[in-house]
Amino acid sequence: MAEETIFSKIIRKEIPAEILYQDDLVTAFRDINPAAPSHILIIPNKLIPTAADVESEDEVTLGRLFIVARKLAEQEGIAESGYRLIVNCKQDGRQEVYHLHMHLLGGRDMGFMVNRKP
Secondary structure, rough: OOOHHHHHHHHOOOOOOEEEEOOOOEEEEOOOOOOOOEEEEEEEEOOOOOOOOOHHHHHHHHHHHHHHHHHHHHHHHHOOOEEEEEEEOOOOOOOOOOOOOOOEEEOOOOOOOOOOOO
């Protein structure tokens, strides 16, 4: 079984966070160290450690992540200009918290997704 994370405590409101959305499947809150003017984390309430741990039973929850991302982008005023959604997976993907989460970033030109070399 997966270990509890700081995100589990945010879901249960045991530690403070600026929660922007919460329902029975997902929770969304502002990143405490934003990399863009709008930087929101959207997480499943069920602890799924990484994208590699997703099961077919998680399909509805993962779909909800995208629906909530769209709604939050509209609320943030970044839907028209565009935004980036990122899910990091494991060490080489630079995942820091082992509780699956989607980053919603926007409010400026996000540049290339990865460094491009000729």
